[in-house]
Amino acid sequence: MSLKLxxxxxxxxxxxxxxxxxxxxxxxxxxxxxxxxxxxxxRAIAGLERAEGNQVSFNDNIWQKxxxxxPPHLRGVAMVFQKPALFTHLNVEKxxxxxxxxxxxxxxxxxxHEAAELLEITGxxxxxxxxxxxxxxxxxAIARALxxxxxxxxxxxxxxxxxxxxxxxxxxxxxxxxxxxxxxxLYISHALEELARLADHILLMxxxxxxxSAPAQIILSDPECGLALHRHAQTIFEGExxxxxPASEICTLNTEAGKLYLTSDPxxxxxxxxxxxxxxDISISLHQLEDTSVLNFLPxxxxxxxxxxxxxxxxxxxxxxxxxxxxISRHSAQRLKLRRGLKVFAQIKSxxxxxxxx
Amino acid sequence: xxxSPEDLEALVLTFRLAVWVxxxxxxxxxxxxxxxxxxxxxxxxxxxxxxxxxxxxxxxxLGFYLLLLMGPHGPLGKLFIVxxxxxxxxxxTGLVIGSLFYSFPFVLLPLQNAFSAIGSLPLEAAATLRAxxxxxxxxxxxxxARPGFLTASVMGFAHTLGEFGxxxxxxxxxxxxxxxxxxxxxxxVECLDYNRAHTLAGILVSISFxxxxxxxxxxxxxxxxxx
Numbered sequence: 136m137s138l139k140l141x142x143x144x145x146x147x148x149x150x151x152x153x154x155x156x157x158x159x160x161x162x163x164x165x166x167x168x169x170x171x172x173x174x175x176x177x178r179a180i181a182g183l184e185r186a187e188g189n190q191v192s193f194n195d196n197i198w199q200k201x202x203x204x205x206p207p208h209l210r211g212v213a214m215v216f217q218k219p220a221l222f223t224h225l226n227v228e229k230x231x232x233x234x235x236x237x238x239x240x241x242x243x244x245x246x247x248h249e250a251a252e253l254l255e256i257t258g259x260x261x262x263x264x265x266x267x268x269x270x271x272x273x274x275x276a277i278a279r280a281l282x283x284x285x286x287x288x289x290x291x292x293x294x295x296x297x298x299x300x301x302x303x304x305x306x307x308x309x310x311x312x313x314x315x316x317x318x319x320x321l322y323i324s325h326a327l328e329e330l331a332r333l334a335d336h337i338l339l340m341x342x343x344x345x346x347x348s349a350p351a352q353i354i355l356s357d358p359e360c361g362l363a364l365h366r367h368a369q370t371i372f373e374g375e376x377x378x379x380x381p382a383s384e385i386c387t388l389n390t391e392a393g394k395l396y397l398t399s400d401p402x403x404x405x406x407x408x409x410x411x412x413x414x415x416d417i418s419i420s421l422h423q424l425e426d427t428s429v430l431n432f433l434p435x436x437x438x439x440x441x442x443x444x445x446x447x448x449x450x451x452x453x454x455x456x457x458x459x460x461x462x463i464s465r466h467s468a469q470r471l472k473l474r475r476g477l478k479v480f481a482q483i484k485s486x487x488x489x490x491x492x493x
Numbered sequence: 494x495x496x497s498p499e500d501l502e503a504l505v506l507t508f509r510l511a512v513w514v515x516x517x518x519x520x521x522x523x524x525x526x527x528x529x530x531x532x533x534x535x536x537x538x539x540x541x542x543x544x545x546x547x548x549x550x551x552x553x554x555l556g557f558y559l560l561l562l563m564g565p566h567g568p569l570g571k572l573f574i575v576x577x578x579x580x581x582x583x584x585x586t587g588l589v590i591g592s593l594f595y596s597f598p599f600v601l602l603p604l605q606n607a608f609s610a611i612g613s614l615p616l617e618a619a620a621t622l623r624a625x626x627x628x629x630x631x632x633x634x635x636x637x638a639r640p641g642f643l644t645a646s647v648m649g650f651a652h653t654l655g656e657f658g659x660x661x662x663x664x665x666x667x668x669x670x671x672x673x674x675x676x677x678x679x680x681x682v683e684c685l686d687y688n689r690a691h692t693l694a695g696i697l698v699s700i701s702f703x704x705x706x707x708x709x710x711x712x713x714x715x716x717x718x719x720x
Contacts, residue, residue, distance in 0.1 A: 208625045220615055224639075237622055
């Protein structure tokens, strides 16, 4: 399962150059500064931009090669744009029906009813599109894309035109889609929170070229990549719930980095979750402390120390097989004499762990 | 108010002309307006200027050139003769051809504006929902451009109703064949028969007013739906 690209596209002064292979079965996030060519790249994949000589293939389907070019409506790529792009001459239900009537029947897919339930728009089906708020309209656009049963879903900054409140409302729907549907997604965003919550794989771009392409867990915590320098930089791991103690409201998680204790609402054993830890919520000690409120101590090895402005440094750690990123003061790093290869303990407050069931 | 049989005949002829011209112009202008609304081609501005000429030219000038073009010695007149017919001047066919030119911009411009206003986003959304080009035309473009089509039809129709100069130059004033309402009015005034002129003029005024009122209503509802 993979998306193979060899794209060279000239638009005025701007050149997009991408020669790479991406996983074709998971959520690949594409990030980078405005004007770096993210949109042009996905538009070329969807067939909305065309340049001779490009090569695009998705799993077993060749979409462009040599003289062959498959028009967008035959690619089975559904696209959600920054603006909802609903058809204003149709009401909400007829917008969904538009996608559903043209769906791919060869694979199982969502019905209009199921998609409306998933995005909680069932109550709006009879409404006209111009009566919807920005967030509601975008949920309808996402549902419309899902019912067309696409082989690949492209979302081009679907939340960027929305206010903060609407974003926070839609993100859980996107997480739900990501974990409940086996649907490959290309997701453009430059919001760190969206990347950390949704991405399985991240592609970083700049000036029309690809800077990095790697699993999200690695890119998010790699000080060499820009995302680790972000104020809210965070490490993610996948974990499984081992047990839940109702008295203390703490669940025990098994992750690649070791066992973690996390305050949480009641949750079933065996559920897979994505845990996110902000770099500034991880502190470092040389010994396992006894009389502390901190519950999580992960044995870890120092991989690198990177100085950053503001008297701070990023310490890249490895706990088990998982990377961890800690942001501490440069003064503390010197006091502890941190160096590459040193065995330390990463301390994480339970309350600092951000969970997301999946 | 009394409408004589000759005046009724003039009115019927005017309506027949307006219907023919509106239908033919919609067929001609739809593809051209679509192309003009999408192309970046440099000859676009030339075509736009040419098609707007009837807006500024005196109808007599337009009529004069059409007379030369369609007369027995003009290229179009000769073509008709070669095909086994008569030159279209001073006949209904001539009126239709002349009016096509005369009313052209009144149909083309509303259509072009309507197509431009759709933008590329709904079409791209439709394409990524597996709608092919023809499917997109019928399921997205035509419904979204509906107010534009109504405006274009009404403007083309109403403008053809009021035609005078071009008709006079290429059609003369033959009762039952080329005497349209506006020319009949002119005749009545020449003969100082103001009553009959009033009747015909009043009918044209009311029809034009109702049509334009309809266009405004349509545009208002369309605008409300857009916002």
